[in-house]
Amino acid sequence: MRKGFTRLHLITSLLFIHQLAQAQSPSGSGANSFTMILLAIVVLIAFFIILRVSDNLVRIEANKSGLNSEDESLSSLPAASDIFKQKNGPAYAKGRYVALKKGHNILLEGKAEGPVIAANANTFALQPANFRGMSPIPKVEVEVGNTVKAGDHLFFDKKNPDVKYVSPVSGEVIAVNRGDRRSIANIVILADKQQQYRSLNAPNLETCSREELVSFLLDSGGWSFLRQRPFDIIASTTEIPDNIFVSTFDTAPLAPNLDVVMEGKGAAFQRGLDVLGKLTKGKVQLGLDATGENPPSAVFTTATGVGKTWFSGKHPVGNVGVQIHHTAPITTKNTVWTVGVQDVATIGALFTEGRFNADRVVAITGAELIQPKYVQTKIGANIGELLEGNLANDHVRILTGDVLSGSKVSKDGFLHFYDDQITVVEEGDQVEMFGWLLPDLSTPSASKALPGSRFPDTVYRANTNMHGEKRAFVVTGQYEEMLPMDIYPQHLMKAILTNDYEKMEGLGIHELIEEDVALCEFACTSKQPLQRILREGLDMVHEQG
Amino acid sequence: MSTLLEKIKKLEPPKEKRFLHTLYDGFFTFLYTPDHTTQGVGVHIRDRMDLKRTMVMVVLALQLCYVFGTYNIGHQHFLALGQHTSFLAAIHLKLAYGLIKILPIFVVTHLVGLGIEFYYAAKKGHGIEEGFLVTGALIPLIMPPDIPLWILAMAVAFAVILGKEAFGGTGMNVVNIALLSRVFVFFAYPTTISGDQCWVAGLEYANGAATGQTYGGVYHFFDWIFNGLGWATFGEGGRTVADAFTGATPLGLASQGWDKVTSVYSPMQMFWGAIPGSVGETCKPLIIIGALMLIATGIASWRIMLSCLLGAGFMAIVFNWWGFDAFMNIPWYYHFYMGSFWFAMAFMATDPVTAASTNRGKWIYGFFIGMLGIIIRVMNPAYPEGWMLAILFMNVFAPLIDHFVIESNIKRRQKLATASGN
Numbered sequence: 001m002r003k004g005f006t007r008l009h010l011i012t013s014l015l016f017i018h019q020l021a022q023a024q025s026p027s028g029s030g031a032n033s034f035t036m037i038l039l040a041i042v043v044l045i046a047f048f049i050i051l052r053v054s055d056n057l058v059r060i061e062a063n064k065s066g067l068n069s070e071d072e073s074l075s076s077l078p079a080a081s082d083i084f085k086q087k088n089g090p091a092y093a094k095g096r097y098v099a100l101k102k103g104h105n106i107l108l109e110g111k112a113e114g115p116v117i118a119a120n121a122n123t124f125a126l127q128p129a130n131f132r133g134m135s136p137i138p139k140v141e142v143e144v145g146n147t148v149k150a151g152d153h154l155f156f157d158k159k160n161p162d163v164k165y166v167s168p169v170s171g172e173v174i175a176v177n178r179g180d181r182r183s184i185a186n187i188v189i190l191a192d193k194q195q196q197y198r199s200l201n202a203p204n205l206e207t208c209s210r211e212e213l214v215s216f217l218l219d220s221g222g223w224s225f226l227r228q229r230p231f232d233i234i235a236s237t238t239e240i241p242d243n244i245f246v247s248t249f250d251t252a253p254l255a256p257n258l259d260v261v262m263e264g265k266g267a268a269f270q271r272g273l274d275v276l277g278k279l280t281k282g283k284v285q286l287g288l289d290a291t292g293e294n295p296p297s298a299v300f301t302t303a304t305g306v307g308k309t310w311f312s313g314k315h316p317v318g319n320v321g322v323q324i325h326h327t328a329p330i331t332t333k334n335t336v337w338t339v340g341v342q343d344v345a346t347i348g349a350l351f352t353e354g355r356f357n358a359d360r361v362v363a364i365t366g367a368e369l370i371q372p373k374y375v376q377t378k379i380g381a382n383i384g385e386l387l388e389g390n391l392a393n394d395h396v397r398i399l400t401g402d403v404l405s406g407s408k409v410s411k412d413g414f415l416h417f418y419d420d421q422i423t424v425v426e427e428g429d430q431v432e433m434f435g436w437l438l439p440d441l442s443t444p445s446a447s448k449a450l451p452g453s454r455f456p457d458t459v460y461r462a463n464t465n466m467h468g469e470k471r472a473f474v475v476t477g478q479y480e481e482m483l484p485m486d487i488y489p490q491h492l493m494k495a496i497l498t499n500d501y502e503k504m505e506g507l508g509i510h511e512l513i514e515e516d517v518a519l520c521e522f523a524c525t526s527k528q529p530l531q532r533i534l535r536e537g538l539d540m541v542h543e544q545g
Numbered sequence: 546m547s548t549l550l551e552k553i554k555k556l557e558p559p560k561e562k563r564f565l566h567t568l569y570d571g572f573f574t575f576l577y578t579p580d581h582t583t584q585g586v587g588v589h590i591r592d593r594m595d596l597k598r599t600m601v602m603v604v605l606a607l608q609l610c611y612v613f614g615t616y617n618i619g620h621q622h623f624l625a626l627g628q629h630t631s632f633l634a635a636i637h638l639k640l641a642y643g644l645i646k647i648l649p650i651f652v653v654t655h656l657v658g659l660g661i662e663f664y665y666a667a668k669k670g671h672g673i674e675e676g677f678l679v680t681g682a683l684i685p686l687i688m689p690p691d692i693p694l695w696i697l698a699m700a701v702a703f704a705v706i707l708g709k710e711a712f713g714g715t716g717m718n719v720v721n722i723a724l725l726s727r728v729f730v731f732f733a734y735p736t737t738i739s740g741d742q743c744w745v746a747g748l749e750y751a752n753g754a755a756t757g758q759t760y761g762g763v764y765h766f767f768d769w770i771f772n773g774l775g776w777a778t779f780g781e782g783g784r785t786v787a788d789a790f791t792g793a794t795p796l797g798l799a800s801q802g803w804d805k806v807t808s809v810y811s812p813m814q815m816f817w818g819a820i821p822g823s824v825g826e827t828c829k830p831l832i833i834i835g836a837l838m839l840i841a842t843g844i845a846s847w848r849i850m851l852s853c854l855l856g857a858g859f860m861a862i863v864f865n866w867w868g869f870d871a872f873m874n875i876p877w878y879y880h881f882y883m884g885s886f887w888f889a890m891a892f893m894a895t896d897p898v899t900a901a902s903t904n905r906g907k908w909i910y911g912f913f914i915g916m917l918g919i920i921i922r923v924m925n926p927a928y929p930e931g932w933m934l935a936i937l938f939m940n941v942f943a944p945l946i947d948h949f950v951i952e953s954n955i956k957r958r959q960k961l962a963t964a965s966g967n
Contacts (some may be wrong), residue, residue, distance in 0.1 A: 269834060436595055436598050477897075488903060
C-alpha cells in the first residue's frame with residue numbers, strides 16, 4: 001500500500017516537473033500569460049489533491065493499524081475545518097459550538113417590536129387537529145353550556161385515553177364545532193373575566209418516580225406539549241426518549257424573539273427543564289443562539305441540568321430538527337422529544353404555581369398590519385380578536401405560525417396549539433408582466449440570479465404569489481444549500497414519490513419534519529410542494545411501523 | 546396595462562380546444578407570470594426564481610456566442626474566398642451573410658422543437674415547459690453553418706421526441722437534448738458534420754476544388770441596400786477560393802502535430818475564435834464570460850466546470866507523458882485552445898437534468914467528461930473532437946455516480962443507527 005502510494009506520488013511529481021520545464025522553455029508564441037495562469041491553477045489544484053489523497057491514505061493505514069484517525073498529528077495537512085471553520089463562537093458561547101453555513105434568512109417587513117401588550121381576546125379554542133397522531137374524532141368530555149376551569153379535561157384520544165387535553169382558560173363552552181366527516185374541528189370557550197384554575201397536586205420532583213411524574217403530566221395536560229420525533233406526533237406514553245430537545249431561538253421569517261417571549265419566566269422554564277430531565281434516559285438538550293453579538297437571555301444561558309449547544313448560522317438553524325441533527329441525530333432506532341420554550345414554562349408552572357398556566361406571548365407580525373407587536377394572551381386565542389383594528393389591508397392571508405410552515409386561518413379561526421406567532425401577508429393573486437424576466441428587487445429570493453442577492457440586508461414585502469408554475473425537478477443542488485443537514489432532500493422527495501420505503505429511511509426521512517424542508521420549498525425553482533410530499537412520506541413510513 | 550390584459554384574456558380559447566388553449570397558455574405565461582397563489586398547506590410565500598428565469602439566464606449567457614458566431618460565419622466565408630481578409634473589414638457584409646445563414650437554422654430549430662413541445666403539452670394536458678428555450682438556443686450554436694435545414698429538422702425532431710418526450714418531458718430526459726440532436730446528425734449524416742469541408746459556409750466542392758457560392762435573391766436585396774449606402778456589396782459570387790485556404794479546423798490538423806496547426810492558425814487566433822468551426826464554439830473568451838455569468842448567478846454548477854477542466858488537463862498531461870504520436874505530443878495546455886472544450890464544459894456538461902445531481906457526484910462526473918473528451922479527441926481517428934460523445938456517455942452514467950454517492954449517505958446513516966441501537 002505504502003509502496004504503491006510512493007510510486008504514484010513520484011510519477012505525478014515527475015509529470016509536473018516535466019510539464020513545468022516544457023512550459024517555461026520558449027516554445028514559440030504559445031507561452032503567454034493565459035497558459036501560465038492555467039498551468040498555475042492546475043498545478044496548485046493537483047498538488048492539493050495529491051496532498052489530500054496521501055493524507056487520506058495515511059489515515060486509512062492508521063485506521064488499519066488501530067490508531068485513531070481523528071488524531072490530528074497523523075495528518076500532513078491542517079484539516080479543512082481548522083482553516084475555514086470558526087472553531088470558537090463568540091466569547092459568550094461557552095461549550096459546544098456548531099457553525100452552520102447553509103440556509104437563508106428571509107427578511108420581511110413587519111417584525112414585532114416593543115413591549116408585550118395585553119391582548120383583548122375573549123374566546124379560545126382547542127383544536128384536535130393540532131395534535132398529530134390523534135384520531136380525528138376524539139372523545140369530548142364537555143358539552144356546550146358547561147363551565148370549565150383552566151386545566152379541566154376537554155377531550156381525549158380514544159386510542160390513547162391516558163393523554164388528556166385540557167382547557168387553556170376558565171369559562172363557558174360555547175361551541176363544539178365539527179369539521180369534515182364528523183371530526184371535531186374545535187371546542188370554543190368564552191373566557192371568564194376572572195380566571196379560575198383547577199387545582200393540581202404536583203408530585204415532589206426530587207422524590208417522585210418517573211411513573212408518578214408521567215401520570216401527573218398526563219392528567220394535568222402537560223403531556224400534550226411533548227412531541228415525538230420521528231413523525232412529530234404526540235409523545236408516546238410507553239417509550240422513553242433518548243433525549244429531549246428544546247430550541248431557544250427561532251430563525252423563521254418574522255419569528256418572535258424568544259428572549260422577549262420568555263422574559264420573567266426563568267423559574268418556570270428551569271423547573272420545566274428539570275421535569276423533562278426526569279423523562280428521558282439521555283439529557284435535555286438546549287440549542288442556543290450564537291449568531292448575534294450579544295448573548296441570548298439569561299433564562300436560557302443560565303439553565304442548569306441540561307446539555308447546551310451553541311449554534312450560529314442562517315435559517316433553519318433555529319429549527320429544533322437541525323439542532324438534533326448536529327447534536328444526536330435521530331435514526332430508525334431511536335426517538336427523541338421536542339418541546340417549545342413557552343411549553344416548557346407551562347410544564348414548569350404546573351409545579352411552581354400548581355396550575356395549568358396557558359399564558360402565551362404571541363408575536364403578531366407582517367407588513368399588512370398597522371402595528372406589528374407582541375401580545376400577552378393564552379393558548380388557542382381567537383385570531384380576529386387578536387388582530388382587531390390592526391389590519392391595514394383587507395386583501396390578506398392570515399397565518400398562524402410563520403410564512404414558511406404556518407397554516408392559513410380565517411379571521412374567526414384560532415391560534416394553533418403550539419404556535420407563538422401570527423403572520424399577515426398580502427394575497428398575491430395578480431399577474432405580472434414579464435415577471436419571470438425582469439430583474440426584481442421587491443421579492444425575496446434565495447437565488448444568486450436576482451439582484452437582491454447582492455444586497456443581503458434588504459427587507460422585503462412578500463406576497464403569496466407563486467412567482468411561476470409548478471415543474472418537474474430540474475435544478476439540482478438547490479435544496480442542499482437550504483438545509484444544513486447531511487441529507488439529500490431532492491433524492492428523498494423522489495424516493496417518497498416512488499414509494500421507496502427503504503430509500504426513504506436510508507436517506508433520513510426520520511430526521512425531518514415539514515418545517516425543516518420549508519425553506520427548500522420556498523427556494524424551489526420548480527415550485528414543488530415539498531412539505532406536503534414529506535408529510536405523505538412520513539405518514540407512509542409511520543403506518544408501516 | 547390592464548386593458549391590454551383584458552384584451553388578451555378575451556382571446557382565451559375554450560378549454561375543450563386543447564391545443565389552442567395550451568398555445569394560448571404558453572404565450573400568456575410568457576407575457577405575464579400567472580396569478581396563482583400558494584395553497585393553504587406548505588409555504589405561503591415563494592421565491593422569485595422559477596424555471597423560466599433559470600432557462601432565460603442560460604439563453605442570455607449564450608448571446609455573446611451568438612453575436613460572435615454570426616459574424617464569424619461571414620468572416621470565414623470571405624476569408625476563404627480571399628475577400629475582406631482583415632477581421633473587421635466589411636463588417637456589414639459579414640454580419641449580413643452570417644444572419645442569412647444562422648436565421649434559418651434558428652427558425653427551423655424552434656419551429657420543429659417548439660411545435661413538438663406544444664403538441665405534447667396539449668396532449669398530456671400540462672403547461673408548456675421551458676426546457677426547449679435553452680435547447681433551442683444551443684442547437685444552432687453547435688451545428689456547422691451550412692447544415693441542410695431538412696437534416697436539422699430531422700435531428701431536432703429526433704432529439705425532442707425520443708430524447709425528451711418519450712421519457713416524460715422537461716426534467717425527465719436522460720441525455721442532453723441539444724447534444725442528442727447533434728449526435729443524430731453525426732451518425733446519420735456524417736459527411737455533413739465532419740471532415741474539412743463543412744465548417745466554412747457557402748463553399749461548393751467539385752473534384753476537390755472549392756468555389757464560393759453564387760449570390761441569389763436575398764443577397765441582391767442586401768446589395769441593393771449596401772449599394773445605396775455606398776458600401777461594399779456581395780456581387781454575383783462564384784469566386785474561386787484563396788490559394789492558402791484549407792477549410793480544416795485546428796483539430797483536423799492536430800493529428801499531424803502542433804507545428805502543423807500553428808502553420809495555419811496562431812494560438813491567439815484559436816483563442817479568440819476567428820477560425821472555422823461550429824457556429825458558437827470558437828470564441829473562448831466570450832464563452833468564458835458566459836460561463837462566469839452562469840457561475841455568478843448560480844445557474845450552472847461550478848463544480849462540474851472546474852472538474853471538467855481538471856479532467857481534461859489531467860488527461861492531456863498523461864498523453865503528453867505517454868507521447869505516442871504527434872497528437873499526444875501537443876502540449877497539454879494547447880488542448881484548451883482547440884475545439885469546443887469550453888463550450889461543452891460551460892453549457893453542455895452543466896445541464897442539471899442530465900448531469901449528476903449530488904455535489905460529490907458532480908466532481909466525478911465532470912472529471913470523467915474532461916478525461917474522456919480528451920481521450921476521444923486524441924485517440925479517435927475518425928472524428929477529432931470528443932466532447933459530444935464524452936458528455937452523452939457520462940449523461941448515461943450520471944445516475945450510477947449518484948447512486949454510489951447516495952448509497953454512501955445511506956450507509957453512513959445505517960452505521961449511526963446500529964451504533965445508537967445498542
